[in-house]
Amino acid sequence: MRAADALCEALNAEGVKHVFGIPGGASLPLYDALYDASFEHVQVRHEQAAGHAAEGYAKASGKVGVAFATSGPGATNLVTAIADAHMDSVPTVFITGQVRTDLIGTDGFQEADVTGITMPIVKHSFLVTDPAQIPDYIHKAFHIAKSGRPGPVLVDIPQDLSRMEIDYEPITGAPKLPGYQPNTEGNIKQIRIAAKALANSRRPVLYAGGGVINADASEELRELAASDRFPVTCTLMGLGAFPAPDEQWLGMLGMHGTRTANYSMDEADLIVAIGARFDDRITGKLSEFAPRAKFVHIDIDPAEISKNVPAHIPIVGDVKKVLPKLTGEYRALAADSSRLDEWWRRIEGWREQYPLHYEDTTDQEIKPQRMVEEMYRATGGDAIITSDVGQHQMWAAQYYHFAKPRRWLNSGGLGTMGFGLPAAIGAKVAMPDEQVVCLAGDGSLIMVCQEFATAAANDLDVKVFLMNNGHFGMVRQWQELFWDERYKSVEMGPSPDWVKLAEAFGWTGILCDSKDELAGAMKSALETEGPVLLDVRVTPNENCYPMIPAGAAARDMVG
Amino acid sequence: MAESGTQDLLDLDELRAENGLTGRRHLLSLLVENRPGVLARIAGLFSRRGFNIDTLAVGPTEDPDISRVTLTVDGAVHPIDQVTKQLHKLVNVIKIRDMEPDKTVAREMALFRINAAADNRAEIIEFTQIFRAHIVDVSRRSITVEVTGTTEKIDSFERMVRPHGLIEMARTGEVAIVRARPES
Numbered sequence: 001m002r003a004a005d006a007l008c009e010a011l012n013a014e015g016v017k018h019v020f021g022i023p024g025g026a027s028l029p030l031y032d033a034l035y036d037a038s039f040e041h042v043q044v045r046h047e048q049a050a051g052h053a054a055e056g057y058a059k060a061s062g063k064v065g066v067a068f069a070t071s072g073p074g075a076t077n078l079v080t081a082i083a084d085a086h087m088d089s090v091p092t093v094f095i096t097g098q099v100r101t102d103l104i105g106t107d108g109f110q111e112a113d114v115t116g117i118t119m120p121i122v123k124h125s126f127l128v129t130d131p132a133q134i135p136d137y138i139h140k141a142f143h144i145a146k147s148g149r150p151g152p153v154l155v156d157i158p159q160d161l162s163r164m165e166i167d168y169e170p171i172t173g174a175p176k177l178p179g180y181q182p183n184t185e186g187n188i189k190q191i192r193i194a195a196k197a198l199a200n201s202r203r204p205v206l207y208a209g210g211g212v213i214n215a216d217a218s219e220e221l222r223e224l225a226a227s228d229r230f231p232v233t234c235t236l237m238g239l240g241a242f243p244a245p246d247e248q249w250l251g252m253l254g255m256h257g258t259r260t261a262n263y264s265m266d267e268a269d270l271i272v273a274i275g276a277r278f279d280d281r282i283t284g285k286l287s288e289f290a291p292r293a294k295f296v297h298i299d300i301d302p303a304e305i306s307k308n309v310p311a312h313i314p315i316v317g318d319v320k321k322v323l324p325k326l327t328g329e330y331r332a333l334a335a336d337s338s339r340l341d342e343w344w345r346r347i348e349g350w351r352e353q354y355p356l357h358y359e360d361t362t363d364q365e366i367k368p369q370r371m372v373e374e375m376y377r378a379t380g381g382d383a384i385i386t387s388d389v390g391q392h393q394m395w396a397a398q399y400y401h402f403a404k405p406r407r408w409l410n411s412g413g414l415g416t417m418g419f420g421l422p423a424a425i426g427a428k429v430a431m432p433d434e435q436v437v438c439l440a441g442d443g444s445l446i447m448v449c450q451e452f453a454t455a456a457a458n459d460l461d462v463k464v465f466l467m468n469n470g471h472f473g474m475v476r477q478w479q480e481l482f483w484d485e486r487y488k489s490v491e492m493g494p495s496p497d498w499v500k501l502a503e504a505f506g507w508t509g510i511l512c513d514s515k516d517e518l519a520g521a522m523k524s525a526l527e528t529e530g531p532v533l534l535d536v537r538v539t540p541n542e543n544c545y546p547m548i549p550a551g552a553a554a555r556d557m558v559g
Numbered sequence: 560m561a562e563s564g565t566q567d568l569l570d571l572d573e574l575r576a577e578n579g580l581t582g583r584r585h586l587l588s589l590l591v592e593n594r595p596g597v598l599a600r601i602a603g604l605f606s607r608r609g610f611n612i613d614t615l616a617v618g619p620t621e622d623p624d625i626s627r628v629t630l631t632v633d634g635a636v637h638p639i640d641q642v643t644k645q646l647h648k649l650v651n652v653i654k655i656r657d658m659e660p661d662k663t664v665a666r667e668m669a670l671f672r673i674n675a676a677a678d679n680r681a682e683i684i685e686f687t688q689i690f691r692a693h694i695v696d697v698s699r700r701s702i703t704v705e706v707t708g709t710t711e712k713i714d715s716f717e718r719m720v721r722p723h724g725l726i727e728m729a730r731t732g733e734v735a736i737v738r739a740r741p742e743s
């Protein structure tokens with residue numbers, strides 16, 4: 001069998017239903033094989049979008065997302081998406097064509113050392129040197145991408161090798177990877193100590209991150225929280241891991257988190273970090289982060305434990321397996337719940353004193369927060385929401401109360417503008433029956449607006465709700481607050497005419513610039529068949545609050 | 560270790576977390592898959608995470624599919640635990656051993672080309688004998704000496720000959736192996 005066909009067989013054996021990509025010279029043999037493949041190839045309009053679509057696909061469905069690109073510029077266009085998938089631990093496989101083996105190292109046409117370029121941003125990579133390796137490498141790539149702490153794996157295939165004939169035999173069984181054995185169980189002794197620490201804590205907080213979603217462990221998190229009214233906060237990546245409208249929910253923590261969540265971390269005596277990594281957007285000033293707390297840290301990646309914040313009780317394991325054990329051990333201790341009464345009184349006090357708030361207008365001007373609230377109502381709080389990066393992302397995190405996992409797809413670690421639309425495309429391909437809405441920023445959307453064509457060509461019913469504030473709003477906010485209002489290169493100006501742009505791509509375009517019409521405009525956007533762009537003109541200079549200024553402590557929240 | 564469900568208390572104040580700094584030099588012995596790019600991954604990891612490699616030696620092992628990478632890292636500057644955990648994440652790294660000094664045989668080899676005019680030639684030859692080193696090359700102006708031993712021994716040889724005019728030095732970095740337990 002031709003190696004390229006064996007590649008497709010291997011992908012098929014891994015259960016692949018969709019891949020995203022753009023062909024080119026070095027990947028011609030691969031595309032010739034895709035011609036006959038049993039799965040679907042979604043042709044995007046820029047390789048970065050193929051990568052983000054693969055991420056959206058993976059985040060929404062839990063399955064491995066796959067993207068194809070040709071050598072050189074095709075592969076380098078993937079780099080941002082690979083870095084994004086690395087930062088947010090998204091199970092993805094990137095397959096790139098490479099120049100012929102006799103050209104490698106000669107600066108051949110469209111040659112780029114993509115395995116070298118991506119080395120620091122992949123979980124692993126394979127450069128094929130013998131066509132017979134291809135099925136095995138694909139098998140390994142999928143295994144590595146989805147097991148342990150998920151992440152991106154790159155397979156680079158020289159053009160001449162993918163055209164060669166090989167003996168293909170379907171591979172069964174676990175791949176042989178002597179240096180790769182993630183520990184998933186969690187040490188029971190450590191788990192018992194953690195249970196005791198919880199039983200002896202008077203001011204505990206459960207701090208959950210994207211790892212809980214990756215592990216499909218929301219149910220298990222809820223069980224632990226329910227075992228004793230433990231207060232719960234989630235990171236930006238963890239939103240949806242715990243149902244937002246809940247008694248025990250403190251709101252998101254971190255730079256634009258709630259005061260309640262951040263103050264709770266600040267005063268906690270025990271913090272249980274679950275699939276979270278103490279990013280600087282969470283900790284703020286490290287030396288003043290949660291100064292009274294001891295830390296239990298549960299993570300499948302041992303290197304995350306004590307990386308930023310030293311753990312008192314480290315537990316390496318899959319949170320899906322560790323949490324039920326911790327809950328069981330904790331329940332067995334029959335701790336006295338009333339010890340938490342005082343803590344809850346304190347938390348309730350913050351909740352009452354510092355709810356999320358904004359001042360709505362008295363005229364028809366649309367406040368951006370209002371737009372998200374309206375969006376929450378219009379979608380019944382149950383859509384898959386993707387976003388770009390900026391203020392709109394933070395407002396979505398604050399005001400769209402995610403109740404379920406895999407409903408909030410955004411770029412947290414890398415903060416990649418332009419993530420939203422291609423991720424929505426990927427999510428829609430994965431979950432055709434779900435409502436998928438991209439909450440876009442005007443600065444971000446224009447970076448990827450060529451993807452309107454992808455949605456139109458593939459009949460993908462995605463909705464884009466554009467929060468049009470005419471600015472790189474988040475940067476404008478920083479210039480206002482921390483750079484003496486010396487505004488530089490943050491205005492977007494009046495162009496483009498988004499409705500016309502959408503229509504040019506075959507989308508429906510709707511403009512909304514008055515508050516009274518917002519609910520109706522959203523309703524009709526959601527009800528209109530096919531892709532729709534809703535251009536919502538919001539207050540141009542609203543700031544996103546509350547906020548921990550960069551490098552400050554939770555106590556110093558402003559706004 | 561207490562059993563499940565026992566009521567004995569645990570005082571949160573008694574919990575300790577370690578900052579990971581050991582204050583000493585660590586010799587890490589890695590078994591890695593013998594394939595292209597593995598060293599680049601290791602070196603890249605160190606530079607990306609801001610860890611410094613003090614010495615590095617790479618070579619084959621008894622198994623042709625496996626290479627050994629021996630490197631030394633300053634545990635006073637870098638949390639060694641974090642270094643080894645990051646290394647473990649590399650799929651091609653099979654095994655890592657943080658060698659315990661008193662259970663390890665470690666050796667380094669070095670070549671020194673030393674100024675050896677007539678008036679100090681004798682002294683250098685004497686040093687060479689004292690250090691049980693070998694003269695491997697001689698010219699009218701210089702002597703080249705091969706020294707094998709612990710890093711400390713090589714350091715002190717260097718200190719001895721430097722005043723005489725050290726023209727060039729090449730060191731391999733340490734390699735190490737676990738000391739066999741004495742037969743009982």
Ligand SMILES: Cc1ncc(C[n+]2csc(CCOP(=O)(O)OP(=O)(O)O)c2C)c(N)n1
Pocket residue numbers: 388389390391392393415416417440441442443444445467469471472473474475
């Ligand atoms: C690719 C990329 N370039 C630059 C930035 C820096 N940046 C962060 S937020 C932002 C502005 C985003 O503008 P917009 O999408 O309109 O969102 P808004 O903040 O206005 O809601 C910029 C430029 C980034 N995060 N990503």
Ligand SMILES: [Mg+2]
Pocket residue numbers: 390441442443467468469470471472473
């Ligand atoms: Mg904007």
